[in-house]
Amino acid sequence: MSPILDRLSTLGLSLPEAPKPVAAYVPAVLADRLLFVSGQLPFRDGALMATGRVPADVTIEAATSCARQCVLNGLAVAADALGDLDRVERVVRVGCFVACEPGFGDQPKVANGASELLQEIFGESGRHARAAVGSVALPLNAPIEVEFLFKIAG
Amino acid sequence: MSPILDRLSTLGLSLPEAPKPVAAYVPAVLADRLLFVSGQLPFRDGALMATGRVPADVTIEAATSCARQCVLNGLAVAADALGDLDRVERVVRVGCFVACEPGFGDQPKVANGASELLQEIFGESGRHARAAVGSVALPLNAPIEVEFLFKIAG
Amino acid sequence: MSPILDRLSTLGLSLPEAPKPVAAYVPAVLADRLLFVSGQLPFRDGALMATGRVPADVTIEAATSCARQCVLNGLAVAADALGDLDRVERVVRVGCFVACEPGFGDQPKVANGASELLQEIFGESGRHARAAVGSVALPLNAPIEVEFLFKIAG
Numbered sequence: 001m002s003p004i005l006d007r008l009s010t011l012g013l014s015l016p017e018a019p020k021p022v023a024a025y026v027p028a029v030l031a032d033r034l035l036f037v038s039g040q041l042p043f044r045d046g047a048l049m050a051t052g053r054v055p056a057d058v059t060i061e062a063a064t065s066c067a068r069q070c071v072l073n074g075l076a077v078a079a080d081a082l083g084d085l086d087r088v089e090r091v092v093r094v095g096c097f098v099a100c101e102p103g104f105g106d107q108p109k110v111a112n113g114a115s116e117l118l119q120e121i122f123g124e125s126g127r128h129a130r131a132a133v134g135s136v137a138l139p140l141n142a143p144i145e146v147e148f149l150f151k152i153a154g
Numbered sequence: 155m156s157p158i159l160d161r162l163s164t165l166g167l168s169l170p171e172a173p174k175p176v177a178a179y180v181p182a183v184l185a186d187r188l189l190f191v192s193g194q195l196p197f198r199d200g201a202l203m204a205t206g207r208v209p210a211d212v213t214i215e216a217a218t219s220c221a222r223q224c225v226l227n228g229l230a231v232a233a234d235a236l237g238d239l240d241r242v243e244r245v246v247r248v249g250c251f252v253a254c255e256p257g258f259g260d261q262p263k264v265a266n267g268a269s270e271l272l273q274e275i276f277g278e279s280g281r282h283a284r285a286a287v288g289s290v291a292l293p294l295n296a297p298i299e300v301e302f303l304f305k306i307a308g
Numbered sequence: 309m310s311p312i313l314d315r316l317s318t319l320g321l322s323l324p325e326a327p328k329p330v331a332a333y334v335p336a337v338l339a340d341r342l343l344f345v346s347g348q349l350p351f352r353d354g355a356l357m358a359t360g361r362v363p364a365d366v367t368i369e370a371a372t373s374c375a376r377q378c379v380l381n382g383l384a385v386a387a388d389a390l391g392d393l394d395r396v397e398r399v400v401r402v403g404c405f406v407a408c409e410p411g412f413g414d415q416p417k418v419a420n421g422a423s424e425l426l427q428e429i430f431g432e433s434g435r436h437a438r439a440a441v442g443s444v445a446l447p448l449n450a451p452i453e454v455e456f457l458f459k460i461a462g
Contacts, residue, residue, distance in 0.1 A: 023262035024269040025284035031246045032306040039285035053256065072194065094341045096359065097287045101256075102361065102409075105449040108331035115332040130333035131347035131455045133405045134445035137288035141259040147285045151339040177416035178423040183400045186341065190401045191437035199332035207410065217341075251441045291442035295413040301439045303461040 002012040004085040018076040019043045022139060028081040030152065034092070035081060037148040040073040041139060042066035058143040060109055063098065067113030070146035075121070078150060087111045091118050091128040093149040097135040099142065107132040114146050149151055158239040161275055173197045176293060182203040182235040184306065188246070189235060191302040194227040195293060196220035205295040208254045212297040214263055217252065221267030224300035229275070232304060233295035245272050247303040251289040253296065261286040268300050315429055326384040327351045330447060336389040339458065342400070343389060345456040348381040349447060351378035359449040362408045366451040367416055371406065375421030378454035383429070386458055399426050399436040401457040407450065415440040422444040422454050424458040 013130060021027055021038060028037045042049045042065075046106075046119035049066050050058045079085045082103070097109035118126040138145050162168060172278045175181055175192060182191045196203045196219075204212045205222050212220070250265035252258075263284035272280040292299050316322060329335055329346060336345045346441035350357045350373075358366045366374070387393045404419035406412075419435050426434040446453050 021284075023284075023286070023331045024266045024273065024424075025248070027279075027283070029244065029246045029262045029283045029301075031244065034188075034342075036247045036283040036303070038283040039287070075419070090337065090339065092337050093344045094333070095285065097285075099288075100445050102445055103449060104445045105447055107445075107447045108392070118306065119332065127334045129337045129344040129346040129455075130331075131403060131405075131453065132330075132331070132447060133347070133453055134407075135287045136290040136444040137254050137256055137258045137261075139259055139261045139286060141257060145287055147283075149339075151346045176439075177438075177440075178420045178427065180435045181437070183398065183435075183437045185330070185398065185400045185457075188342075190437040190457070192437040193441070249439060253442075262435075289441045290444040291408050291412045291415075293413055293415045294442060298438065299441060300428055301437075307444060 002086045011120055015076045015079055016072055018062040019067040019073050027152045030081060033152045033154055035078060035150040037074045038078050039145040040070040041142040041145055042069040043073060044069050048140060048142055050143050052143060054098055054104060054110060055142055060106055063110045063143050064113035067110055067146060068117045070144060071114045071117045074148045087152050088150045089127050089153040090151040091122055092151050093129045094152045095147040096132040097138060097145045099138045100134040104134060107122055107134055118132055155232045156240045165274055169230045169233055170226055172234045173227050176287055177294055181231040184235060187306045189230050189232060189304040189306055191228045193223040193299040193301040194300055195296040196223040197227060198223050201298055202294060204297050206297060208252055208258060208264060208297055210255055214260055217264040218267035220298045221264055222271045222301060225268045228302045241306050242304045243307040245276055245280050245308040246305050247283045249301040250286040251292060251299045252266050253292045254288040258288060299308060309393045319428055323384045324380055327381050328387045335385040336376050338389060341460045341462055343386060343458040343460055346383045347453040347455040348378040349450040349453055350377040351381060352377050356448060356450055358451050360451060362406055362412060362418060362451055368414055371418045371451050372421035373417055374452045375418055375454060376425045378452060379422045379425045382456045395460050396458045398459040399430055399434050402461050403455040404440040405446060405453045407446045408442040410457040411434045414441060415442055415459055
């Protein structure tokens with residue numbers, strides 16, 4: 001078994017089917033050794049786990065769970081693109097957009113749902129640079145969107 | 155004639171003059187084989203095609219046309235930077251910000267204006283990763299801003 | 309003395325201590341010759357220089373000063389990651405998020421606080437691609453967040 005799939009299994013997780021893009025783009029592009037994964041929404045079993053803004057419509061806790069799901073979706077996309085998640089040498093950057101109201105400042109807590117899971121899965125190689133910001137509204141009224149940049153072993 | 159300029163011509167399009175940055179940055183930077191193009195606004199003939207938020211001030215259809223114009227402007231910038239658009243090997247990533255109101259979820263439709271045109275122009279090489287998100291307000295009150303990452307042939 | 313530290317000194321500036329990430333990520337990741345620096349907030353002496361939105365809570369002038377501070381913080385992070393800022397060959401891209409109200413269009417003025425300082429410090433090598441956009445709310449209610457991409461000498 002692959003070390004990363006094994007690790008996911010140990011964490012009680014498994015890769016979902018890679019979500020289809022919701023529009024005219026592709027899930028991921030490999031440019032030399034950098035894999036750019038498109039912004040992922042918190043789809044689970046084909047539906048968004050939540051919609052609306054944090055914290056009025058979606059609690060911080062629920063949004064954090066959504067961020068974890070975005071990671072699973074992003075990894076499913078990466079696995080499809082690479083054939084094998086063990087080719088990921090490093091999680092380089094995560095961009096996290098949180099749909100929220102004016103005055104909300106807990107985007108880092110929400111984004112930690114993604115960041116902590118990446119480190120649980122990849123260990124030291126999962127430690128990444130990050131930008132987490134608020135957004136007035138996201139596609140399909142999702143509460144969060146996360147994009148990923150991975151470095152691939154040469 | 156260059157294949158890409160030929161393709162633009164077939165589509166009834168031509169490159170505008172590359173827009174000047176609206177502030178203290180440069181239109182594009184080439185780092186090894188990656189060309190980073192600054193966020194483009196929907197300038198046409200020196201003026202923004204529209205201002206305000208989608209959909210209250212700018213319809214989805216009008217914003218989609220703006221997204222197409224951002225592509226033409228971004229390609230004009232890339233052509234200036236590279237000397238020759240045929241050096242573009244792949245459109246890697248598109249970042250699309252749509253000025254909108256809370257609850258708006260059709261950023262993907264608007265961003266498709268950019269994504270579909272890139273594929274019409276570049277074919278398979280135009281298929282890219284994408285992040286499309288909403289923004290409370292954009293420079294000069296533009297309804298859309300699009301940035302581009304291209305991979306250049308080695 | 310290093311040319312870049314010398315230049316900072318000439319400008320009457322010095323590097324602060326590199327801010328600690330406010331959550332579960334790392335300040336910077338080097339992928340081959342690209343250094344990705346996490347989104348920086350305008351911390352100075354351990355506290356945010358301002359909070360709230362531009363221009364209602366924070367003037368454009370104050371936000372511009374905040375953008376300059378984000379550069380100093382980002383350079384402190386880069387210096388920690390690289391050991392030596394003189395290894396920076398080029399500032400490639402700056403992503404600037406400005407917390408603002410609907411209808412605000414002066415994100416470029418605010419972001420110039422970052423862009424102009426980078427050019428004062430690095431000269432021609434400091435000229436970068438940029439995306440500057442508005443955000444409904446940023447981490448800890450900061451008025452600005454800036455992320456950086458540097459190319460490192462080979």
